[in-house]
Each structure stands twice: as structure tokens, then as C-alpha cells.
Amino acid sequence: MRIDGATIFCLRIPFVEAFRHSTSVRSFSDSIVVRVRAEDGTVGYGEGVARSYVTGETVESMVSHIVNRLWPAVADADYSEISRSEDPLTALSSIDESLPEDKGDGVIAWHGARTAIELALIDCLLRSKSLSLGKILPAKRRSVTYSGVITAGSIEAAVRHARYFKLFGLKYLKIKIETTDPVERVAAIRRAVGSRISLRVDANGAYGAVTAAKILSALHEFGVDAAEQPIKRGLPAELAQLRTSSPIPIVADESLVTLEDARALVDARACDCFNLRLSKCGGIFRTLQMARLGRSAGLRVQLGSHVGETAILSAAGRHVAAHLEHVDFVEGSYGSLLLAEDISRDSVVFGHAGVAPLLCGPGLGIKVCEEVLRNYARNIVSLSSPARLAHFRKGEVRNVSTNQESHQPVGETPASDARAGRNLARKRSTTFPA
Numbered sequence: 001m002r003i004d005g006a007t008i009f010c011l012r013i014p015f016v017e018a019f020r021h022s023t024s025v026r027s028f029s030d031s032i033v034v035r036v037r038a039e040d041g042t043v044g045y046g047e048g049v050a051r052s053y054v055t056g057e058t059v060e061s062m063v064s065h066i067v068n069r070l071w072p073a074v075a076d077a078d079y080s081e082i083s084r085s086e087d088p089l090t091a092l093s094s095i096d097e098s099l100p101e102d103k104g105d106g107v108i109a110w111h112g113a114r115t116a117i118e119l120a121l122i123d124c125l126l127r128s129k130s131l132s133l134g135k136i137l138p139a140k141r142r143s144v145t146y147s148g149v150i151t152a153g154s155i156e157a158a159v160r161h162a163r164y165f166k167l168f169g170l171k172y173l174k175i176k177i178e179t180t181d182p183v184e185r186v187a188a189i190r191r192a193v194g195s196r197i198s199l200r201v202d203a204n205g206a207y208g209a210v211t212a213a214k215i216l217s218a219l220h221e222f223g224v225d226a227a228e229q230p231i232k233r234g235l236p237a238e239l240a241q242l243r244t245s246s247p248i249p250i251v252a253d254e255s256l257v258t259l260e261d262a263r264a265l266v267d268a269r270a271c272d273c274f275n276l277r278l279s280k281c282g283g284i285f286r287t288l289q290m291a292r293l294g295r296s297a298g299l300r301v302q303l304g305s306h307v308g309e310t311a312i313l314s315a316a317g318r319h320v321a322a323h324l325e326h327v328d329f330v331e332g333s334y335g336s337l338l339l340a341e342d343i344s345r346d347s348v349v350f351g352h353a354g355v356a357p358l359l360c361g362p363g364l365g366i367k368v369c370e371e372v373l374r375n376y377a378r379n380i381v382s383l384s385s386p387a388r389l390a391h392f393r394k395g396e397v398r399n400v401s402t403n404q405e406s407h408q409p410v411g412e413t414p415a416s417d418a419r420a421g422r423n424l425a426r427k428r429s430t431t432f433p434a
């Protein structure tokens with residue numbers, strides 16, 4: 001099966017409330033969504049998230065990488081059907097192998113861009129056979145239970161969020177902690193939710209090693225189940241050193257982007273748990289690879305998410321979370337709890353107690369609403385197969401069509417956006433050099 005064309009949507013979907021952690025304040029989703037179209041007319045959607053402080057990618061560099069590196073490889077490939085296999089990695093390996101691997105340019109890994117393309121291809125190839133991703137990743141459970149994540153900001157607001165999550169029946173909460181008041185914050189939330197709710201913390205690398213050790217010792221009395229990335233990404237030995245003194249299990253997040261990172265963390269005995277996130281880890285194939293490596297080394301696994309993911313990454317995460325034999329905590333599927341509007345026709349948001357059903361429809365199992373994609377796209381890039389452009393030399397990247405679509409102002413502001421008190425992002429035409 002050949003892929004004839006692709007379209008990149010650079011989204012800017014407002015949040016209903018700003019989300020804070022120690023390294024950023026975010027008030028809109030800046031995912032890129034890729035739609036691929038196969039020669040039989042089937043389309044599939046994928047999503048990647050740019051986080052310069054995680055993978056080193058920006059929205060602009062992701063788009064450029066797709067245009068110049070990933071898309072030419074996809075347009076040149078002839079994909080076989082994805083068929084059921086004993087091993088999901090076997091079923092998905094041809095897609096992974098078709099995508100080039102590049103290093104350098106200050107980027108740890110082009111994993112956001114890769115994830116957007118990988119998921120779009122998986123969705124498209126499965127849809128062409130009316131096959132659900134659940135057939136490739138057989139579920140080990142009947143539903144997935146999500147954690148709530150509490151943004152940084154004032155302690156009062158954090159406590160309010162914690163109480164809301166408790167009322168909603170959530171049993172697992174993750175608290176974003178900042179440099180100034182981590183112990184007071186966790187103490188206040190523990191008082192508010194009682195002793196039966198599982199609490200863990202995420203510092204997003206906010207502390208130096210000495211300070212982190214003191215904070216983890218102080219947090220122990222509040223029954224914290226895990227501490228994520230207390231110090232910034234660096235040598236695994238530094239995290240290992242902290243782990244030896246920590247009474248709280250250590251979760252590697254920003255320290256874990258590539259499979260090489262995973263091996264180094266295992267070798268150094270640097271953590272107790274891997275936090276895997278699809279867009280950070282490079283898609284489903286690589287996430288499963290890292291999960292297996294972690295489990296075989298006796299580590300726990302958490303399936304996390306990026307703030308502001310749309311229904312595409314939420315759906316893919318649902319399938320992976322359902323498939324993993326052992327997964328301690330799952331995050332994501334916040335959909336319209338955070339986004340002014342999500343891009344799927346059916347909600348992916350979890351229900352009471354954080355429980356969400358499995359997705360059974362073809363491909364990733366959601367129906368993407370193109371109108372919403374276009375409404376919130378600040379830039380749209382169309383790519384055509386070089387094979388279809390006879391007057392261009394095959395493989396000459398400059399000649400891959402990168403037509404900017406013209407944008408009309410959005411005629412109507414969605415009610416949910418008005419509720420958030422924000423205006424839609426003004427659409428701009430950005431030129432991405434071929």
C-alpha cells in the first residue's frame with residue numbers, strides 16, 4: 001500500500017485553564033496532527049507534541065523534519081498490511097523501519113515528529129482493513145483507570161483541584177511540585193484528600209541533587225508513592241545516587257527519551273519506574289520496546305501523557321495502556337476537561353473514578369472531526385507524493401509539494417472557548433522551507 005499524500009495541521013487549541021509546572025506555563029495545545037492518505041483513499045491520523053525541554057523539538061522543527069526527512073521516506077515506501085501477529089513489535093516493525101533516524105541539531109530525538117507519522121500510518125493501514133488497533137495490541141484488561149494530575153500554581157488552587165478529583169472518584173493523583181513549597185503543597189493536599197488516595201509527585205527536574213534529597217525525605221511522611229524526575233536530565237549515575245538515599249521510589253521521565261536512555265538507566269540502577277509517553281518515546285513501537293526493557297529489568301511502568309494531547313494520542317495511549325501486562329499508573333485522556341474543544345466526534349474523557357472503556361473502532365478507534373482540526377489550525381501544510389509529480393526528480397526533497405493552505409478567520413468562537421475567556425489563536429501563515 002502506497003501513501004499518496006499527507007497534511008500537517010499545526011494546532012493551537014486553547015485550554016479552559018492554564019496548566020503550570022516548574023518549567024513552563026501552558027495555556028493552549030500546540031500538537032501537530034498528521035493526516036495521511038493511502039492510494040485506496042483511506043486516511044489515518046497521527047499526533048505528535050513538541051516539547052523543547054523534553055525531546056528538543058519545536059513545532060517548526062517537527063514540521064521541517066517531517067517535510068524533509070520523514071515524508072520522503074513514507075512516500076517512497078510500499079507498506080504491507082499490518083496483520084495480527086503473536087508479537088505486536090513484529091506487526092509494527094515495518095513502519096518503524098521505514099522511518100529514518102537522525103541525530104544532532106540539538107535535538108535528543110525527533111520523537112514527536114516520528115510519533116505523528118507512525119500513528120497516522122498505523123491508523124490508515126488498519127482502517128484500510130477495518131481492523132482495530134486492539135487486534136494488534138490485545139487488551140489485558142477491560143478498562144483503563146487514569147490518574148488526575150494537579151497543576152502547580154497556588155497551593156489553594158491545587159487543593160481545590162485535589163478535592164474536585166476526589167469528588168470525581170479518582171484514586172490516583174499526581175502533584176506537580178515547584179521549587180518553593182513542595183512539602184507544604186503535598187501536606188495540604190494529603191490533608192484535603194485523606195489517606196486512601198494514592199499521591200505521587202513530579203518535579204520536572206526542578207531541583208539540584210542535595211535539595212531533591214532533602215525534599216524527598218521530608219515528603220516521605222505524607223505517603224507519597226513515587227517521585228518523578230526530581231533532578232534534571234543528566235548522567236544516570238546522578239539519578240542513581242539520589243535513588244540510594246530516597247525513601248520514595250524514583251520515576252524517570254525527562255531522563256528517558258530514547259531506548260539508549262532506557263538501557264543506561266537500567267545499567268546504572270537509576271530509577272524504580274519508567275514514565276513512558278508515546279510522543280516522547282517515538283510512538284507505539286518504541287514505547288513497547290522501552291516497556292519490555294523496563295519490565296525485564298524489574299522496573300515498574302507508568303504510561304504518561306503530555307499536557308494538551310488531543311483524542312488521537314489519548315486513543316493510542318488507551319490501547320497501549322490496555323495492552324501492557326503491568327502498568328502501575330496511567331495518565332492522559334483529559335480531552336475537553338482541558339481543551340476548549342477536542343478533535344474527535346466522541347469524547348475520550350475518562351468517567352467516574354478515572355475509568356475509561358476500551359476503544360474498538362477501526363484504526364485508533366476515534367472519528368476525527370476535520371472541521372475542528374481546521375478551525376484550530378494556525379498553519380496547514382500539504383504534502384504530495386514525489387512519484388505523482390512527474391516533473392520533479394524522485395527523492396528531491398525541495399520538490400515535495402508543501403502548499404500552504406489559505407486560512408480564513410474562524411467565523412464563530414466556540415462556546416467552550418468563550419467560557420475560557422480566550423480568543424482563538426490568530427492564524428498566521430508560516431513558511432516551512434522545503
Ligand SMILES: [Mg+2]
Nearest residue numbers: 202228229253
Ligand atoms: Mg513528568
